[in-house]
Amino acid sequence: MSHRRFSGSKLVVATHNPGKLVEITDLMRPFGIETLGAAQLGLPEPEETGSTFEANAELKAHAAAQGAREPALADDSGLVVPALGGDPGIYSARWAGPTKDFSIAMTRVQKELAERDRKAHFVAVLSLAWPDGHCETFRGEVHGHLVWPPRGKRGFGYDPMFVADGHQITFGEMDPEQKHAISHRAVAFRKLVDACFR
């Protein structure tokens, strides 16, 4: 499959989350690409109305590319639990409520799961959109299972209850370098870089 290559030197990162902007800026630095955050450019944050990770990543990337008239990169991610019909999925952030308390979100997952199958995977989708409407989208996944009680104080979100296949410790206990090497986000980034930045 042929992909459109990114040939510019400036990339808009369609996020209002400073942590994500730093992460993406670090990943783009080896390619000599300058990143600009959506907040910094005064771009509004579109509502995530899509019903898939892809739809949400694409709508955020398109909105920023149109608004800034520059190529824009957006991501959408979450935890998928097949025994819960795919929940929390695209609602992963929302399950933590207005205070963004992930102990509430993890407790809800555990309660709803009860005795059901504990398999789960994290998904990350990255979309790179151009002002002319073209878009390239890549998905990364990391598969594993959920443990209870949560373990570890590293990472964020659902990390303390997720153990990746082939590992014994949770993402919350794992050295960040090790998590970044195997994570859903790393897989999606490698696909994006191979397709559009090399």
Ligand code: IMP
């Ligand atoms: P987003 O900002 O809409 O992509 O929200 C993603 C949500 O999914 C986050 O708030 C986390 O709850 C969850 N999530 C995504 N990636 C990870 C991860 O690597 N570890 C733990 N939770 C994650």
